Amino acid sequence: MTISPTKSHPALGAVLTEDGCDFRLVAPRAERVELALVNDDGTTIRNVDMRRDGKIWWTRVEGVNEGQRYGYRIHGEWNPDAGLRANPAKLLVDPYARAVTAGVDYTGPIFDHTAESDYEPDTRDSAQHVPLSVVVADSPAPEPIARRRPLEECVIYETHVKGFTIMHPAVPEHMRGRYAGLAYPAVIEHLKELGVNAIELLPLHQFVSEPFIMGRGLSNYWGYNTLAYFAPHGAYCSVGTEGDQVREFKNMVSALHRAGIEVILDVVYNHTCEGSHEGPTLSFRGIDHKGYYRLTDDLRNDYDVTGCGNSVDTGHEEVLDLIHESLRYWVTEMGVDGFRFDLATTLIRDSAHGVDQNHEFKKRLAADPVFDDIKLIAEPWDMGPYGYQVGRWGKGWSEWNDRYRGLVRDYWRSQVHGVSEFASRIAGSPDIFDHDDRPPSSSINFLDAHDGFCLRDLVSYNGKHNEANGEGNRDGSDDNRSWNCGAEGETDDPAVNALRHRQVRNMLATLIMSDGTPMFCAGDEMGRTQQGNNNAYCQDNRINWVHWDLLESWGDVFAAAKRFIALRASSPLLQADDYHYRTEVTDADGEPLGRYEMAWMNGYSGEMGEGDWNDGARRLLGKYVSDASGEAILTWFYAGDQPIEVTMPPLPWGTSYQIVASTADEGELPTEDLAPGQTFTMPGRTVVAMKVAVPTTAAQLSELTRPVAEPAAEPAVLEAVESAAQETTGPAQ
Incomplete structure (x- = not known):
């Protein structure tokens, strides 16, 4: 094993070369640095004095191979009043070591100071009682992931x-x-x-x-x-x-x-x-x-x-x-x-x-x-x-x-x-x-x-x-x-x-x-x-x-977690890359669709009102999110302990509501789609997620919300109605 000081490799730590290993350590306040090469049994093979180049100490040791154990000894001033605690009796792990042997012997002299004083140096050698740095050969990086996802x-x-x-x-x-x-x-x-x-x-x-x-x-x-x-x-x-x-x-x-x-x-x-x-x-x-x-x-x-x-x-x-x-x-x-x-x-x-x-x-x-x-x-x-x-x-x-x-x-x-x-x-x-x-x-x-x-x-x-x-x-x-x-x-x-x-x-x-x-x-x-x-x-x-x-x-x-995670993964609405607010959703022509990117539902009339927000006893909240794609999601969170009747929001919030995930037990919730204004019984302490069908154009919205004209009554129907009224109240005076 021979030593040939060099600055050819800029990396700190221990870096293998064709014929040995470069060692580099940052120690700006050291007066002398020794590299200790250590056997598998913990005994030192030899100590090598390193050369100084500004803040960095360096050396090359030929013949060093992968798996070689090593450590450093720092010589310098012991002056705790100045924040200096150099103690060459302590064998030190390389901060840049890419592998370290296991274990500390806590009964050994692993402290830089004596038992009597934190400010007096302990001169006992720690080499047999501390972990050691290990020289590691370069190897290929892991297989990269196909796509790093955005956090949302x-x-x-x-x-x-x-x-x-x-x-x-x-x-x-x-x-x-x-x-x-x-x-x-x-x-x-x-x-x-x-x-x-x-x-x-x-x-x-x-x-x-x-x-x-x-x-x-x-x-x-x-x-x-x-x-x-x-x-x-x-x-x-x-x-x-x-x-x-x-x-x-x-x-x-x-x-x-x-x-x-x-x-x-x-x-x-x-x-x-x-x-x-x-x-x-x-x-x-x-x-x-x-x-x-x-x-x-x-x-x-x-x-x-x-x-x-x-x-x-x-x-x-x-x-x-x-x-x-x-x-x-x-x-x-x-x-x-x-x-x-x-x-x-x-x-x-x-x-x-x-x-x-x-x-x-x-x-x-x-x-x-x-x-x-x-x-x-x-x-x-x-x-x-x-x-x-x-x-x-x-x-x-x-x-x-x-x-x-x-x-x-x-x-x-x-x-x-x-x-x-x-x-x-x-x-x-x-x-x-x-x-x-x-x-x-x-x-x-x-x-x-x-x-x-x-x-x-x-x-x-x-x-x-x-x-x-x-x-x-x-x-x-x-x-x-x-x-x-x-x-x-x-x-x-x-x-x-x-x-x-x-x-x-x-x-x-x-x-x-x-x-x-x-x-x-x-x-x-x-x-x-x-x-x-x-x-x-x-x-x-x-x-x-x-x-x-x-x-x-x-x-x-496990099944519930799996269902909700799959639902989240299936919908961009649940992976928002920007904040939802009460911003009106529009169609491709810029026409309003009568709903918002986010709205909060009260479970009886539609959107939450001031009274709902100020109700300290309220334990039900519906979170509604939508966009122009034709889908919205309404999630009900209910922390009350008793069942409650929940009414679906009216048009134009949705044309139908389908339960796609919940924390309820089997049989507690309806399996059929719900219409606007229709109610269902929500059990106590439950989360229910619904996919909501919504119109994607202003024309569709207009058709859905257009008042339906009552058909003209047939003469026979009018006669029957008049006859029934006379039997009940008598002829009109």
Whole structure:
């Protein structure tokens, strides 16, 4: 093995060449950098001094092959008062590593400081106790999807790589819970049958568990604790962790793409696994504590707006470069179709920690053509000052809409004042997002996510039950807006269980029929439960895993979800790329057709009036959308618990009304088409979707609404009428 310093390859990280490997690391405050090449047993083969070129340290080592393990040692100033914590005793993961070996020995010397003081260096070597970077050979990118859909056509399915397939009976045992398991035909067939066309995968950048979680005998299951932003998590690979995870991930993406399913990654660029300065030193802190992290004014402590101990500082160019290049890598080399940014507000804070919607981070992505058709979804808040930024991310971004989540949950448990705000939420929340030329798909509508109750638990528990987390049930939100339908937790009461099924059907139907982009959690369609745990981040067990054996007993929910998703996919009216308003629909000649692109129906006379909107007890709302194509859709949402008579809107709203999907039980609704003015009995707590036949020309409308002249009566008829009148009242005087 020989060493020949070179600057011939511009890429950071480890890049194989014809006769070896180039290594490049950004470490502007380092005084010396060593590359450590490591054997499979963890012992060091040799340390190589790297050359400096400005902020970058580099070297080429001939004879290095794919699978070689390595790390870095940073020599420099130890001065916590200046934000400098260089400690060469700590072997560090390359921030640009494309694969990382698994595992941290939490009993080893993984902290850069002593047990006695956070500000005194620990000189014990950490090499035998920390993950290692792995040299990975280039390989072809995954098969691209035939067409990346605009968000308004997407139904997003949030899932966990392991939890989704670990209990799937058809997946081979060695593939369960792995990338290969998610790509398995039986799994993909379930997604296709359900109708989802985009999966959002919980974090799979290489992550590790926090020491305090490991100390309780648990682990970080969700993965919001990133160690390496270019490396797919090794534990999700079925065959190995020395580059195999890269190939298996790409194969998974190709299989999903062939099925027409897009892949969105939940990414955590706002903080890292190192926690505060009291936490372990595994990579970033040891390379440049002051450069990677936001620090308090005294530079001794982390300025934390994430609630996770540290906050990544995007005010520094090197950090922006890392995030930007990581995102580009996952698009161009790993084939993904979008990103959901965890605690995204942290990424747009300026050097004074203030929120800046014109931040360089957003400008870079907007200017880079790589992201032209890539989905960018913000979790639009963090824990810091002014961190709540819902509705403010601008064109090109979509955002998780927590106001949708809260209000629609309240609607179905009848804890709302009327239906006014409910109408705004299911219309795409125009009060929040309809500005700066933003479409309805800017609102990511959701009723549940990984964080909080799943849908079954939302209708089964009034309060959280997080005892298994070991925090005395103090963790997790207390604002659940849930209703247990009459019994806390599991019950044998058939009436309670039937109501729970119906309520889950109602919430899924509402989600799918709302303007905006729907997202729900894996297993919601088959009754997945977390046993009342609303913060199951540390439960890598049956609490979190999808139980596929529930699919039969919760088949009614699966069938309803499938029907409504298919209906949404069949109609452009339900995939709006612009907001619907009370704008008159016209025919091809510009003549008015007497109806509107959107209208709200009251269920007895037609359009909602002022009194209807001000009725705090109202629980029925009809959402009507139409265009000039000859089709309209009317969806009734009814949260009352007693049946109600619903009258079809009169002409010209429609000539007939056909029920095409509902959350009702079999036999509860009419099967024949309904005429204008005709009524039907709507059961309590039900969603009903109707296709409406409408005229497409002003001439058709005129013919339909023309008064019908009464025919002239025959003489014999007149004589009979006069005779009957005389018998009743006597002859006219």
